[in-house]
Amino acid sequence: MVNTLFNHNAVDEVSSFRDTYVKAYRLMLMARILDDKFASLYRMGKIHGGVFLGRGQEALSVSVGIALRKGDIFAPLIRDGAGRLAFGEPILDAVRTYLGSLLGPMRARDGNIHRGRPKEGLLAMISHLGAMISVVNGALLAHRLKGISGTVGAACIGDGATSTGAVHEALNQAAVEKLPLVLIIADNHYAYSTPTERQFACRSLLDRAVGYGIEGQSVDGTELSACLKVVGEAVSRARAGGGPQMVVARLLRLCGHGEHDDASYIDPKLKQSSVGRDCLKVAEEHLLHENWSDTPTLAAWRSEAVQTVEEAVAKVQREPGPDPYKEDWCALASKHLSEGHGQRCIE
Amino acid sequence: MSITYLDAIREAQARALAEDPRVFIYGQDVGAFGGAFKATKNLAQRFPGRVIDSPISEDAMLGLAIGAAIQGMRPIIEMQFADFSTPAFNQIVNHAATLHWRTGVPCPITVRLPSGGTSGSGPFHSQSMEAIYAHYPGLIVMTPATVEDAYSMLLEAVAIDDPVIFCEHKYLYYHLKAEQLPAEAMPTGKARIARPGRDMTLVAYSAMVHEALAVAEELALDGAELEVVDLRSVKPLDTDTVMASVARTGRLLCVGEAWPWGGVTAEVIARVASEGFDLLDAPPQRLNAKDTPVPYHPNLWAVHRPTARSIAAAARRLLQL
Numbered sequence: 001m002v003n004t005l006f007n008h009n010a011v012d013e014v015s016s017f018r019d020t021y022v023k024a025y026r027l028m029l030m031a032r033i034l035d036d037k038f039a040s041l042y043r044m045g046k047i048h049g050g051v052f053l054g055r056g057q058e059a060l061s062v063s064v065g066i067a068l069r070k071g072d073i074f075a076p077l078i079r080d081g082a083g084r085l086a087f088g089e090p091i092l093d094a095v096r097t098y099l100g101s102l103l104g105p106m107r108a109r110d111g112n113i114h115r116g117r118p119k120e121g122l123l124a125m126i127s128h129l130g131a132m133i134s135v136v137n138g139a140l141l142a143h144r145l146k147g148i149s150g151t152v153g154a155a156c157i158g159d160g161a162t163s164t165g166a167v168h169e170a171l172n173q174a175a176v177e178k179l180p181l182v183l184i185i186a187d188n189h190y191a192y193s194t195p196t197e198r199q200f201a202c203r204s205l206l207d208r209a210v211g212y213g214i215e216g217q218s219v220d221g222t223e224l225s226a227c228l229k230v231v232g233e234a235v236s237r238a239r240a241g242g243g244p245q246m247v248v249a250r251l252l253r254l255c256g257h258g259e260h261d262d263a264s265y266i267d268p269k270l271k272q273s274s275v276g277r278d279c280l281k282v283a284e285e286h287l288l289h290e291n292w293s294d295t296p297t298l299a300a301w302r303s304e305a306v307q308t309v310e311e312a313v314a315k316v317q318r319e320p321g322p323d324p325y326k327e328d329w330c331a332l333a334s335k336h337l338s339e340g341h342g343q344r345c346i347e
Numbered sequence: 348m349s350i351t352y353l354d355a356i357r358e359a360q361a362r363a364l365a366e367d368p369r370v371f372i373y374g375q376d377v378g379a380f381g382g383a384f385k386a387t388k389n390l391a392q393r394f395p396g397r398v399i400d401s402p403i404s405e406d407a408m409l410g411l412a413i414g415a416a417i418q419g420m421r422p423i424i425e426m427q428f429a430d431f432s433t434p435a436f437n438q439i440v441n442h443a444a445t446l447h448w449r450t451g452v453p454c455p456i457t458v459r460l461p462s463g464g465t466s467g468s469g470p471f472h473s474q475s476m477e478a479i480y481a482h483y484p485g486l487i488v489m490t491p492a493t494v495e496d497a498y499s500m501l502l503e504a505v506a507i508d509d510p511v512i513f514c515e516h517k518y519l520y521y522h523l524k525a526e527q528l529p530a531e532a533m534p535t536g537k538a539r540i541a542r543p544g545r546d547m548t549l550v551a552y553s554a555m556v557h558e559a560l561a562v563a564e565e566l567a568l569d570g571a572e573l574e575v576v577d578l579r580s581v582k583p584l585d586t587d588t589v590m591a592s593v594a595r596t597g598r599l600l601c602v603g604e605a606w607p608w609g610g611v612t613a614e615v616i617a618r619v620a621s622e623g624f625d626l627l628d629a630p631p632q633r634l635n636a637k638d639t640p641v642p643y644h645p646n647l648w649a650v651h652r653p654t655a656r657s658i659a660a661a662a663r664r665l666l667q668l
Binding site: 073105106107109110114116117118119123124126127128131132133134135136137138139140141142143145146165166169170172173176330331332333334336337338339 | 371396397401402404405406407408409410411412413414415416417418419420422434437438441442444445446447448449450451452453454455484485487507508509535536582583584
């Protein structure tokens with residue numbers, strides 16, 4: 001009886017993990033195709049401002065989004081297209097923000113990856129690195145004050161951001177308050193062009209966790225299985241009251257900092273090493289190896305994703321951009337206190 | 348019974364906590380200790396769990412406030428001194444101030460800045476930061492000069508759906524007293540004629556209002572009637588009241604404790620000069636602190652910032668007395 005139960009659970013667990021894996025892979029694929037489309041639109045001159053891709057970081061990113069639930073808080077950074085989709089951000093939000101549609105969540109006032117829906121737990125990053133972590137702390141503290149339990153907040157940063165004072169202050173704050181914060185550090189070996197040896201001198205960023213009195217785990221960021229497991233467990237520990245968690249993933253960004261950057265500074269040896277593997281291809285191989293999918297199915301998923309992205313872009317390209325003469329040019333919610341109240345740009 | 352400016356700040360916070368479950372206070376030593384200036388004395392005991400000690404992390408204090416505000420709370424952040432808001436500058440001006448404009452989500456945070464000089468406080472415990480914050484779109488900057496305004500404007504700050512920089516003057520904490528807390532108040536954005544007069548408009552805010560009133564008293568002995576305008580908030584700045592006063596008097600002297608470059612006095616004069624040049628009978632004047640860090644020694648400090656003596660001299664020059 002015990003054996004049967006055990007086996008039954010094992011089968012369930014495998015099939016549940018397979019379902020999660022397939023779901024994660026398809027979100028990664030969607031994020032990659034969306035990124036490729038943005039890169040192509042950028043080269044065509046159809047996007048104003050920068051384009052920042054998550055190529056090579058999708059496995060880690062999607063694992064964060066998948067581990068979170070409705071009611072949780074997510075502060076993605078610039079390479080978290082996959083995590084955003086997994087958390088529930090509509091593709092249209094991304095496309096509208098990149099193309100400057102008035103109908104997007106930022107109404108063309110802010111662009112590219114500076115987008116979110118704060119009321120739905122998806123924070124809209126500012127450009128200053130490390131700044132979002134204490135904001136996640138605040139949302140979690142608010143939940144505590146309001147008597148909401150069981151929620152988690154995740155923030156994503158890169159190796160470069162770990163050098164900021166903001167990260168230190170926020171991690172220490174989360175530790176002092178024992179908040180259910182999960183900090184995901186994508187150590188992609190370069191902060192823009194600066195290699196990690198010019199960024200920090202500790203052996204591993206993971207060593208810092210103990211200094212804050214929090215738990216930390218490392219993970220191979222090119223392996224979707226490992227990312228789902230390690231990130232998922234970190235989120236579960238935080239949710240169960242285990243306090244702040246740190247996850248450090250080793251991976252490589254397979255693109256420039258932005259699409260303006262040819263990334264010529266990346267060491268070719270790193271690209272050839274296991275850390276330079278493309279997580280999407282690794283996941284595809286795993287799906288085939290485990291017989292969780294087959295080549296025709298993979299191709300069908302891809303064309304489905306391409307179609308979704310193409311439809312979104314076609315739709316948004318027909319949408320209106322912002323009209324400076326219809327802007328209220330008021331930064332305040334309390335419009336009656338605005339000094340420029342009623343002052344239009346034509347004046 | 349008399350109530351000090353500091354009592355008013357504490358009572359306003361107590362009332363906000365009592366009336367609105369969304370309010371909480373976060374800052375260094377604000378809990379059981381009651382704050383460096385005792386502005387939160389006994390509040391942690393009266394409102395358990397809602398007056399929270401923070402680590403010495405100004406950036407994270409503000410970040411936390413933003414996150415809580417997004418979740419519908421109304422945090423009051425106590426900076427131990429206005430000077431120490433600079434480590435939080437990024438979160439204030441780049442995050443809190445931009446949030447509503449970018450996302451449509453309001454950011455109702457009150458940041459209390461114990462501001463201005465007191466004797467012996469030196470370069471890092473004396474600063475007046477109002478001009479820096481007023482420069483950025485998306486912030487309200489209040490500079491109450493009276494016990495009544497300290498109380499009513501702090502309550503209003505908590506109720507406003509935008510981040511408010513509340514510059515409370517440390518010099519007024521214990522010196523300034525009133526008989527009772529006000530039952531009603533002027534709204535933010537309206538300047539107050541602190542003393543009517545017809546010969547010259549003396550614009551001031553925060554502690555300088557009291558120096559200005561002393562000067563008006565003094566010059567009245569010489570037969571000059573100075574009109575003292577208390578700006579109350581420097582953003583929004585009530586240009587209409589200032590302009591109407593200048594229309595009556597034809598002369599303008601603007602006084603601020605902050606440094607001279609840019610700033611509130613420069614802004615007032617720029618507005619009057621550009622919009623009301625023809626109202627002026629003499630070039631508009633301003634008086635600020637000297638362009639150095641705030642000195643420690645009382646002999647130096649007494650000359651560093653405007654005082655009734657230096658303001659009176661400037662007023663006499665303007666009036667050609």
